């Protein structure tokens with residue numbers, strides 16, 4: 464466990480070569496570890512130095528999925544996105560310490576995703592334990608508002624994975640899939656009871672571990688957008 468405080472981590476992420484930060488809203492500009500404004504839209508493959516598919520983890524917190532998937536799939540690239548720098552610090556630091564060159568992070572509101580990626584630049588999106596926004600359905604990360612942004616940056620038929628403890632977010636997303644006539648690949652509302660487990664489910668995020676300790680069931684669905 465790191466003894467660094469929130470503020471120290473917040474300052475340090477600005478110096479990490481795998482972190483890009485949003486300092487201006489409604490522009491393509493992100494700030495890199497040299498303090499330079501960079502437009503990464505359409506340039507992520509140059510950053511990774513390969514043409515491998517790119518997956519984004521939204522609301523990544525400490526980036527357990529971005530880093531865990533990067534370890535599991537060295538032939539793919541991963542980008543974690545979250546607002547909170549002190550949380551991102553954990554994933555970004557772990558990736559550097561392990562020498563993982565196929566993972567990066569963006570500190571920004573998810574709402575600006577289409578400023579940072581070109582049309583079709585992404586292959587998959589993971590949404591991990593996002594806030595269910597019980598009072599504000601429009602703010603849910605699988606609302607039509609967000610899905611329209613994802614459509615712009617995902618390849619046609621790109622995948623969305625949702626892992627959640629929230630029955631409301633799971634049911635809401637399932638309803639969106641049905642109403643929008645999207646292709647559902649898989650859905651289950653209590654995945655750890657299944658005899659066959661997806662290797663990706665072995666990754667447990669900070670929030671997932673807390674939910675499991677409380678005895679909550681974990682739900683997962685995957686669909687094509």
Ligand SMILES: C[S@@+](CC[C@H](N)C(=O)[O-])C[C@H]1O[C@@H](n2cnc3c(N)ncnc32)[C@H](O)[C@@H]1O
Nearest residue numbers: 522523524545546547572573591592668669670
């Ligand atoms: C419940 S936490 C889950 C974090 C992590 N995925 C986990 O499972 O441990 C939700 C995360 O979503 C982030 N978040 C919520 N709304 C966001 C938005 N509009 N843009 C960027 N991050 C957001 C928060 O900062 C927080 O880290």
